[in-house]
Structure formats: structure tokens, C-alpha cells
Amino acid sequence: MATMKQIKVINTDDPAGFQEQVNRAMQELHDKDPELTIKVEGGEFTAVIQYLDRVQEEPQTVKEEYHRDGIRFVCSQCPYVEIPFDGRVRWCHCRYAIGNMTHKDHECCERFYQELAQGMIKPRY
Secondary structure (H helix, E strand, O other): OEEEEEEEEEEEOOHHHHHHHHHHHHHHOHHHOOEEEEEEEOOEEEEEEEEEEEEOOOOOOHHHHHHHOOOOOEHHHOOOOEOOOOOOOOEEEOOOOHHHEEEOOOEOOHHHHHHHHOOOOOOOO
């Protein structure tokens, strides 16, 4: 999730209304790191509140779509990985891994997530 700087501007000539609006805005934005700047000129009160807004970025890959939903898989869950019988061995053969080897605790590759999304494979549990 990315953050984007935003502003909220409050402008009025009523001191009591200005105070109320600024306090309400600061309270609403308290979890967004607000920074308040006040300017008084010719009986007019202006407040500029800068804050950080969290923006959900569009996923670029199928893997990122699963990550957005809090779902992650590791290579030991992939049906393409050949898990050795000896439980002490952590490195496994996989025909799709670079060098045909992967660590069983590495996160699955994009191919796994694409085929999972298409219903072509099911993860091992």
C-alpha cells in the first residue's frame, strides 16, 4: 500500500467556527500524520492540513492479487516441487525454478499463482 500526500483547507472569518472545524478535521485525520499550518490575514482564518492518505495500488501480477488478499504460498506447497523424503533437506528440485532448484520455504513463483488462479493446480497442504 502506498501513501499519497493530501491537503484539507479550512477558510472562514468566524474564529469560533474556524476553531471547531480545525479541531474536528485534526481529530478525523489523527491517524494520517496531519501537519497543521494556520494563517490569519485581514480577519480571515485559513488552515492547511497536510496528511498522508494510504492508497491501494492495483496489483500488477496474479501473485500480487493473492498478496493483497493476504494469501501466500511456499514452494513446499507447490505440486511441481519434488520434496525429498529426508525432512532435513531444504533444497528441492523444480523444473520451473532457476537452476532447477528451490528452497522449500521460498515463496512460490508467478507461474504457480497463475495456474492456481486458473484452477489448473491445487496447493499441497
